[in-house]
Amino acid sequence: MSHRTFLWLCLLPLAVVTMAFFLLPMARLVIVGAEGPQGIAGYLAILAEPRYRATLINTVLLAAATTIVTLIVATIAGMFLQRHRFPGRSVLIAMLTFPLAFPGVVVGFMIILLAGRQGLIGDVSNRVFGEKIVFAYSIYGLFLGYLYFSIPRVILTIMAAVQKLDVGLEEAARSLGASPWAVQRDVVLPALAPAFVASGAIAFATAMGAFGTAFTLATNIDVLPMLIYTEFTLAANFATSAALSVGLGLITWLILALARSFSGGAVAAAG
Amino acid sequence: MSAVGHGAAVRIKACGKTFADGTRALDPATLDIARGETLVLLGPSGCGKTTMLRIIAGLELPDAGGKVLFDGKDMTSVPIERRNVGMVFQSYALFPNMTVADNIGYGLKIRGVPKAERAACVAELVALTNITGLENRRIEQLSGGQRQRVALARAVAIRPGILLLDEPLTALDAALRDRLRGELNRLLRALGITTIYVTHDQAEAMELGDRIVVMRKGAIAQIGTPREVYFTPQNRFVAEFIGAANIIEAPLQNGSLVMPGGQLRIGDDVTMPATIAMIRPETIQVVDAGQGSLSGLVDSVSFTGDRQRLVVSGASSRPLNVDASNAIRVKAGDRVGLSIAPEAVRLLPLES
Numbered sequence: 001m002s003h004r005t006f007l008w009l010c011l012l013p014l015a016v017v018t019m020a021f022f023l024l025p026m027a028r029l030v031i032v033g034a035e036g037p038q039g040i041a042g043y044l045a046i047l048a049e050p051r052y053r054a055t056l057i058n059t060v061l062l063a064a065a066t067t068i069v070t071l072i073v074a075t076i077a078g079m080f081l082q083r084h085r086f087p088g089r090s091v092l093i094a095m096l097t098f099p100l101a102f103p104g105v106v107v108g109f110m111i112i113l114l115a116g117r118q119g120l121i122g123d124v125s126n127r128v129f130g131e132k133i134v135f136a137y138s139i140y141g142l143f144l145g146y147l148y149f150s151i152p153r154v155i156l157t158i159m160a161a162v163q164k165l166d167v168g169l170e171e172a173a174r175s176l177g178a179s180p181w182a183v184q185r186d187v188v189l190p191a192l193a194p195a196f197v198a199s200g201a202i203a204f205a206t207a208m209g210a211f212g213t214a215f216t217l218a219t220n221i222d223v224l225p226m227l228i229y230t231e232f233t234l235a236a237n238f239a240t241s242a243a244l245s246v247g248l249g250l251i252t253w254l255i256l257a258l259a260r261s262f263s264g265g266a267v268a269a270a271g
Numbered sequence: 272m273s274a275v276g277h278g279a280a281v282r283i284k285a286c287g288k289t290f291a292d293g294t295r296a297l298d299p300a301t302l303d304i305a306r307g308e309t310l311v312l313l314g315p316s317g318c319g320k321t322t323m324l325r326i327i328a329g330l331e332l333p334d335a336g337g338k339v340l341f342d343g344k345d346m347t348s349v350p351i352e353r354r355n356v357g358m359v360f361q362s363y364a365l366f367p368n369m370t371v372a373d374n375i376g377y378g379l380k381i382r383g384v385p386k387a388e389r390a391a392c393v394a395e396l397v398a399l400t401n402i403t404g405l406e407n408r409r410i411e412q413l414s415g416g417q418r419q420r421v422a423l424a425r426a427v428a429i430r431p432g433i434l435l436l437d438e439p440l441t442a443l444d445a446a447l448r449d450r451l452r453g454e455l456n457r458l459l460r461a462l463g464i465t466t467i468y469v470t471h472d473q474a475e476a477m478e479l480g481d482r483i484v485v486m487r488k489g490a491i492a493q494i495g496t497p498r499e500v501y502f503t504p505q506n507r508f509v510a511e512f513i514g515a516a517n518i519i520e521a522p523l524q525n526g527s528l529v530m531p532g533g534q535l536r537i538g539d540d541v542t543m544p545a546t547i548a549m550i551r552p553e554t555i556q557v558v559d560a561g562q563g564s565l566s567g568l569v570d571s572v573s574f575t576g577d578r579q580r581l582v583v584s585g586a587s588s589r590p591l592n593v594d595a596s597n598a599i600r601v602k603a604g605d606r607v608g609l610s611i612a613p614e615a616v617r618l619l620p621l622e623s
Contacts (some may be wrong), residue, residue: 168364171330174351175358176378176429186377190368 029242036239045240046247052227059224060251062143063207070150070203071196077151078158079188097152104149104212111145111217112136139221145213150203157202161195201256208252224248278307278465279341279432281327286337288322296322298490299337306342309459309466311480313473315512319489320469321437327467328435329354341432354433357426357464361438363418365410371421372397372406378429396424399458416447423455427462434459434466440475452478473513477501485509501551507619510549517550517591518619528616532565532586537613547619553594554615557581557601563608567591571603583607 036042046052081093099107115121116136125133135141165188173183211225218226224244232241280303287299297319304310312320325331327339329351339346346354365374372393373380379389397403400420405413413421419439426434439455440448456479459466470476476483477497485492485500485508493500493509504510507518519528527534528548537548560566567586572579578597584590586609593609601607 166362166364168360168362169366171351172358172360172364172425173366173377174330175328175356175435176425177352177355177381178377179352179381182381186368187366190366 030246032238033243033246034239036237036243038239042239042243043247046243051222052244055222055224055227056247056251058139058222059208059248060255062139062146062223063204066143066146066150066207067200067204070147070154071200073147074151074154074158074199075192075196078155079162081155082159082162096155099149100152102149104145104210104214105216107145107149108213108216110148111141111213115141115144137217137221141217142214142221142223145217146207146210149210149213150206153206154199154203157195157199158192161192165191197260201259204256204259205252208248278463280304280306280343281433281465281467282338282340282343283323283327284338284340286323286326286333286339288319288326288331288337289334295489297326299334300491302484302491302494304465304467307463307465309468309479309481311476311483312467312469312486313471313476313480313483313512314486314492315471317488318486320471320484320486322489323486324435324437324467324469327433328356328358355429355431357429357431357434359419359422359426359434359436359439361441363422363442365418365421365425367410369410370406371402371408371410371413374410374421375424375428377425382429392428393424396428400424401454415443416451419443419451423458427464431464434462434464436466436468438470439468441470441472455479477513483513485512487512503617504549504619507547507549507622510617510619515552515592515594517552517555517587517589519548519550519587519589519591521548521588530565530587532567532609533563535564535611535616537616537618547621549617549619550591550611550615552580552592553578554611555591555593555595556610557593557595557599558608558610560606560608563610565609565611567607567609569601569603569605569607572601581607583609 033042034040038045046056077096081089081096102110113119114136115134117132117134119134119136122132122134125131169187169191170183173187178186209225211229214221214223214226215229225248228241228244228248231237231244282304283300283302285299285301286297287295288297289295300323302310302323312323314320322331326333326337329339329346329349333339333347337347341354351358366377369377372390375396376389376393379392384392393406397406400423402417402420402424405417405421410418410421419442423436423439426436440451443451452475459479468475468479480497482494482496483500484494487508492512493505495503500509500513504513504516510516511518519530521528521530521535523529523537524534526538527536556563565586567583570582570584570590572581574597576597579595579599579601581593581595581601582590583593591609595601
């Protein structure tokens with residue numbers, strides 16, 4: 001057996017897995033999406049049909065908001081946790097990254113416990129203002145849930161990036177007269193740009209496709225994964241749900257590609 | 272040159288540094304640096320020289336009781352961004368997200384200097400540091416030597432009262448280091464800024480320093496001009512750290528050191544019961560066998576062109592290094608006489 005043949009043999013399992021679990025189902029999905037009563041035009045319906053379009057915009061906005069807020073919260077927290085040593089630090093990090101282990105259902109359940117009809121916030125607000133604040137089943141509840149499971153993913157990436165920052169750069173900027181704010185703006189944030197893109201992409205993609213939380217909370221929220229689910233199971237509308245699935249994948253990929261090329265300059269600059 | 276003569280006088284009063292984990296990096300030290308002077312902090316790694324520099328810069332706070340004064344003004348609690356110090360780091364710490372010109376102009380931009388004035392100042396510094404043509408390059412496109420110049424130009428651009436350099440040449444290869452050392456020397460003289468220069472390289476310290484502070488294990492071992500620390504070291508550490516030195520342990524009798532190869536006369540007025548003496552290799556004269564105060568056997572000869580380094584055994588308890596003229600014909604195995612002037616012998620206190 002030649003060296004080359006051996007290498008090809010080694011690649012065989014990868015090829016099989018890729019074919020069986022990725023290429024074939026994807027191809028089938030694309031075909032099914034075009035097999036509805038409207039044919040190929042079924043894909044256009046994702047954008048043309050007002051209900052689908054509204055859901056799509058909702059989902060993208062929700063994912064974008066989640067990503068931005070996650071980045072802000074995780075950057076501040078990550079930078080603090082990486083730069084300071086204090087008692088209980090490792091416990092705090094463990095707590096912050098704990099939600100990584102939770103499935104979406106549990107996250108949804110926790111949001112209900114917090115802001116649901118019997119939730120903590122409702123109880124307190126009822127006693128203080130005489131009015132029960134309940135937002136678990138709205139888009140705000142969903143946003144909170146997404147935030148909850150996005151932050152741990154982003155915080156770890158940011159902490160690793162902060163650890164690699166050259167402290168000398170910050171000291172140099174300070175010696176030149178830069179205030180703490182100017183140091184952050186001119187030195188630290190540009191250097192963290194690659195980490196923002198990488199971890200932001202993960203947060204965005206996760207928020208676009210998250211289902212468990214939406215399913216647990218969803219009484220009156222329309223997000224794309226929920227729409228696909230209802231079209232598929234309740235309406236048995238295979239073609240539309242397939243088209244929506246392909247659309248969800250494409251749009252997520254497109255936005256991530258845009259973000260990457262848009263920040264390309266910043267990433268290269270910080271490299 | 273507009274950046275000339277902005278020096279401040281620095282006074283460090285009883286500045287020590289103990290880190291949070293209890294390590295003592297610097298014993299309380301007091302030091303005066305004159306306006307416009309170039310002071311070199313010299314010592315092996317871990318001797319506290321960088322800690323001292325960082326205390327002056329404002330990057331470290333001295334232990335309680337320590338004070339840092341610029342022109343008599345107490346700066347101890349003033350943060351680095353308001354001390355107006357120019358700093359060059361060993362890693363250069365150039366901003367990778369900015370061009371060369373933006374790096375040099377950053378301090379001026381922070382100070383709100385208008386764009387046109389800033390550009391003029393940057394152009395002046397670019398010319399002064401010999402990096403014309405690189406203004407729009409990114410930092411990763413520069414060589415080590417070019418980065419060093421940009422770092423220096425950036426530090427000088429803000430017209431600092433004090434210029435602080437932390438091993439600025441260490442990251443460069445030997446040939447470039449020698450060339451930049453000369454260039455740096457001319458530049459520092461031209462600028463006339465008070466400069467504090469940290470290095471572990473004694474050749475750099477000798478060439479650049481008006482005065483040298485030799486440091487060891489967190490304490491100052493000696494302060495003096497390059498000539499003083501070279502010719503009249505106050506202890507064995509300084510003698511051995513600066514230049515090459517023969518350290519001789521021999522009893523002193525009637526004004527002479529009694530050594531295996533003979534008696535070395537150093538004068539009657541010596542009262543020290545000294546047993547350690549230092550003799551620089553170039554102060555030892557090689558003479559014919561039988562002449563001179565000492566005699567010994569040549570172990571080896573290394574010819575380096577401008578001179579030759581002999582190792583002579585038998586004269587002292589340990590083999591002596593001798594720098595001889597390149598004109599002398601001598602080979603390993605020869606018996607030679609050594610002549611040493613009394614004033615070339617420096618007696619040092621015995622150390623525990």
